Amino acid sequence: MLPGFTPWPEEFAARYREAGYWRGETFGQMLRERATRHPERMAVIAGTQRLSYRELDTRVDQLAAGFHALGIRPRDRVVVQLPNIGAFLEVIFALFRLGALPVFALPAHRHAEISYFCEFTEAVAYIIPDKHSGFDYRTLAEQVRGSVPTLRHVLVVGDAGPFQALSGLYAEPVALSGPAPSDVAFFQLSGGSTGVPKLIPRTHDDYIYSLRGSVEICQLDGDSVYLCALPASHNFPLSSPGTLGTLYAGGTVVMALNPSPDEAFPLIARERVTITALVPPLAMIWLEAAQARRHDLSSLRVLQVGGARLSDEAARRVRPTFGCTLQQVFGMAEGLVNYTRLDDDEERISTTQGRPISPADEVRVVDDEDRDVAPGETGHLLTRGPYTIRGYYKAEVHNARAFTTDGFYRTGDLVRVTARGDLVVEGRAKDQINRGGDKVAAEEVENHLLAHPAVHNVAVVAMPDAFLGERTCAFIIPRETPPTPAALNAFLRSRGLAAFKIPDRIEFVDSFPQTGVGKVSKKDLRGALAARLGPRT
C-alpha cells in the first residue's frame, strides 16, 4: 500500500465489495473493455483531433510504453497540468495503465502551487502544454525544475523548448502488470482551508463506483455527448459524471479550450452536445448569451451547475432559456456528490442541491459538539461512504481534525436536509472563500501576505459579490507606511500564487476585532466590510 494513504477499514471495504459498489475494476481495464466493445465509436473530440475508442486505447498503450521507457514506474507521482486538450485523457489513462499516479494541478496554478505539489509528492515528472491562455508553461517548468530534486522529466505537449516533447514518447506497446483496483489511482486537490493545499488520494475502486452511480443518475449512455468546459482536471468535470463518466458510459467527450459561449455554443451545435457542467458565474454568462439564439442548442438535455451555490432565481431561468433540465450538483473532491435527479419537480431542482449518489453514503448534520441537529435544522455536514476518503495524503495531524474518530469527513459545509431528503447548502464553517467555484484557503493567502516586510498581521475574508458569489478581501495591519494594494498584489504574483487567489480588495486597519477567546473575529470583519461597502446591488 502507498505510504501516507489511509485505507477504508477492512470491515467497510468488505461491505462495499459485497454490496457490489466496488467491483474490482481499474481505469486501464475500463477503457480496454469499452474499446473492445465499440471500437469505432467516437471517444474524444478536441480541436481538430477526433479519436475513436480504438484509437484512444491504442494511443494510451503507446504512451504508457513511452512513460515506462522513461523509467516511470507504478506509484511514481506525476504532476499533470494540462488544459482541455485531447492529450489530457491520453496522459491520465496512460499513467493509470502503468499504475503511476497523476496529481491533478489546475492550469491556473503557478510556481507556489506547482513546486509544492512536486516537492510534497516527490514527483518524478511534470507534464505541461507549451502555452495556454497567453501563458508559457515552460518558463514555469524551468523555475520548478530548479527547485525540486526528484523531478527527472518535464514533458511538453507542443513545442518542447528545452524539455522533452510528449509526442516523442509514443512507442510500441509493452506488457504492463498494472495496478490493483484497491490501489490509489491519482491525487485530486482539496479546495482546502489550510496553509497549503491537501492532496486527496482516490482509488480505482472508489472512483469508478462514483462514476457508475453518476452515469446512472445522469442517464448517460452511448449516445451521450459531454462537453468539458470547466478545467478538465477538476473533480466536477472529471467525474460528476464528467469526462471519465462519459467514457465509462461509452459516450463522446468534447473538449472546449475555454468555457465562453463563443467557444462552447458552436461546439454544442456542431457536435450535438447533450450534457455539460458549469459553475454558477458561467451559468449566468451562458443564460445571457443564449438569449441571442444565434446557435442551435436544442441537443442539450442536461445543464449541470455546481461548485458553488446557484441562486434559486438563476436556477429557474435554465429550463425556459435552454429548453433542458437543470441539474444542481453539490460535490467535493474528497468524495460525496449530491445531485438533483432529472425527473425531480421544478421546485426541487431550483431550490435544493440534491441528494447523495449512493444508498451507502452516510450523511450527518451536527452542531458544534458533533450532536445531530433536529431534522430540518442547519448544521455541519459530516459524511462517510464508499467513495469518500478516510484521510488526506501524508497529513496525519490535519486528518485528526478533518475526520471524526469513526471516519466521517468534516466537509466544513453548513447544510440542512429537507423533509424529502434533499440537501440545501446554507453556508460554510471552513475558513475558505468560494470565488465562483474557485476555492481560496484564507490561511494560504494570509501566509503569503505575512511574508511581506511591511505586513504586521493579516486576515483574509469573503466579501459578497453579485457575479462570483464571493470575492476575497485581505484586511491588513501594516508595520509602518502601508504599501499600495497594487504593490502587495504584485508581491503575491512574484511569489507564484495562482491569480484567482490574489485578493480582490485590500483594507488597511489598525487592529482586528476579537472573539471572546481572543481570536480574530472574521465574522466581525465581514460585518465591517458589509457596512463599508453598503447595501448589495
Ligand code: J2J
Ligand atoms: C454550494 N456549494 C458547493 C453547490 C460544491 C461536483 C460538483 C462540485 C465539486 C466541487 C465536485 C456546491 N452549492 N452546488 O468535486 O464532483 C462547495 C462546498 C464543497 C466544496 C467542494 C464535484 N458544490 N460546493 O466543487 O472539491 O463548499 O468540489 O465542500 O472543488 O465546494 O469543492 P471542490
